[in-house]
Amino acid sequence: MVLSRVAREIQASATLAITAKAKQLAAEGKDVIGFGAGEPDFDTPENIKNAAIKAIKNGFTKYTPTSGVPKLKEAICEKLFNDNHLKYASSQILVSAGAKQSICNIALVLCDTGDEAIIPSPYWVSYPEMVTLAGAKPVFLETTDKDSFKITKESLAKVITPKSKLLFLNSPSNPTGMVYTEEELREIVMFAVEKGLYVISDEIYEKILYDGAAHFSPAAINDDCYNKVVTVNGFSKVYSMTGWRLGYAAGPEKIIKAATNIQDHTTSGANSITQLAGLEALRGSQESVTVMVKEFDRRRKYIVERLNTIKGISCLLPQGAFYAFPNVSRLCENLSLKGSFDLVSLLLEKAHIAFVPGAPFGADAHIRISYATSMENIEKGMDRFEKFLNT
Known part of the structure; x- marks a missing residue:
């Protein structure tokens, strides 16, 4: 065989x-x-579980649009504007069965055969496999505990080639727990975009921060970054909703539409009940x-x-x-x-x-x-x- x-x-x-x-x-x-x-x-918090139970009792158990329930997408837009200073229309949001699917969708949209995707190491174990799935080559950018597991503009410059297409960033990080400062992200992302790279910003641990550390979304840097960065987030870590499988991607409309087309033929829309639970997670008590x-x-x-x-x-x-x-x-x-x-x-x-x-x-x-x-x-x-x- x-x-x-x-x-x-x-x-x-x-x-x-x-x-x-x-x-x-x-x-x-x-x-x-x-x-x-x-x-x-x-x-999972009680208010979120109760929202799911209510959805079931109200018969909200049918297929949803592939890109997500409209009112959840609106709530995601509100969240991104209020928390991350990012202004998106609902057409720029794709709701998926977990942030993992969101990242995979975007990798499939942006990477092609022969492309290279730069992955800072240590990395979440699925990043390289997603790049391979897309037919591209993962290129690892090594970091150590001596540099707090962070890449720099200078270290990034050493691995960029004419084939480089995409950069993965994950802050706060799995597995290291490190957090990039706003200044660090500005320098790295502006340089990456200047060199023609797209960026996937995996922000799934966004609100789990300590010692006064602040989260910053690189898509908010300027218009050029806004047009090259896809922000990925979800509900599993912050709202303890791992088994509910709900995440989302926000980015340029052309990229999100292409990712939606891919999801059309894989899973279609995320679980209907979970989406209403996610709506409560965003708009309910924090x-x-x-x-x-x-x-x-x-x-x-x-x-x-x-x-x-x-x-x-x-x-x-x-x-x-x-x-x-x-x-x-x-x-x-x-x-x-x-x-x-x-x-x-x-x-x-x-x-x-x-x-x-x-x-x-x-x-x-x-x-x-x-x-x-x-x-x-x-x-x-x-x-x-x-x-x-x-x-």
């Missing part, structure tokens, strides 16, 4: 083996403490967001402080999202391990702690630790981690 190019080139998630092993141990009765979740451990971020902040400080007391580990204090991304290269060396997969496998097998290796994110010297779990689990997990290393 000869499979298609896409089937041959797309890689399975490199973390699945670890996830499967963790589930196997749990099924065997082992007390596995998981730090892998890329989703808040908080429940108190749950404040409460959640405050708790994440408490966990963040605790877990980073604990990590930095462990010999062989150094960890930057993240400014956003809900991940710590410690450097474990010296620890691996001390334990005669080859890299992050070996370390994560060892900790899972011997200490029953489930971390995520950094290698699939393009950073084998690191592991990703989600603090979207209870403080009780964090304390227990860090105690277990230290005890294992000491013995």
Whole structure:
């Protein structure tokens, strides 16, 4: 059997083996403490759930327009104007089944065979596969904890070629938790646009910020950037709606129309009930967001402080999202391990702690630790981690 190019080139998630092993141990009765979740451990707020129940009872269960329910698109336009200083018409909004689909739609619209898409590393694991799906080539721009995992105008200039078409930006970042300042984004994005690149700005963790960090949407820089940047956001992280599958893209009308055409023939419109829940999320009380971020902040400080007391580990204090991304290269060396997969496998097998290796994110010297779990689990997990290393 000869499979298609896409089937041959797309890689399975490199973390699945670890996830499967963790589930196997749990099924065997082992007390596995998981730090892998890329989703808040908080429940979806009651007002949002009630809006969904009301939609069901009112019979709002039919197909919707592919690009989204008009009143949700209007609410998204209001949100982008009020929060991000971006003025869009409803025709510039595409609602999708999660921000992941939004990003994939745009990658398929902007990338063609032979194009190059620049992806700062560490990166969210799906970016390279989406570029490959579009027939383009992912080009990785390396960063380290020494430069706070941030690219610069100068580092970007070194990887731009005549084939460069697209730049991915993700702030706050998964997996690093770093946040670009407005000044940093202005310099990077203006330079990218000047060189003819389009930009996907993945802003899914926009409101999960700490220590006075401020979010800035690069599409708001000037008209040139407005016409070259596609802003992607969603409801999963900020409103704890991961399973609801709802995201959106905002950008130039020509790009959004082309992305809508693609979605016409993949999933069509997002879930009708979920869209009305999303409407309530945007227009209802935001108190749950404040409460959640405050708790994440408490966990963040605790877990980073604990990590930095462990010999062989150094960890930057993240400014956003809900991940710590410690450097474990010296620890691996001390334990005669080859890299992050070996370390994560060892900790899972011997200490029953489930971390995520950094290698699939393009950073084998690191592991990703989600603090979207209870403080009780964090304390227990860090105690277990230290005890294992000491013995």
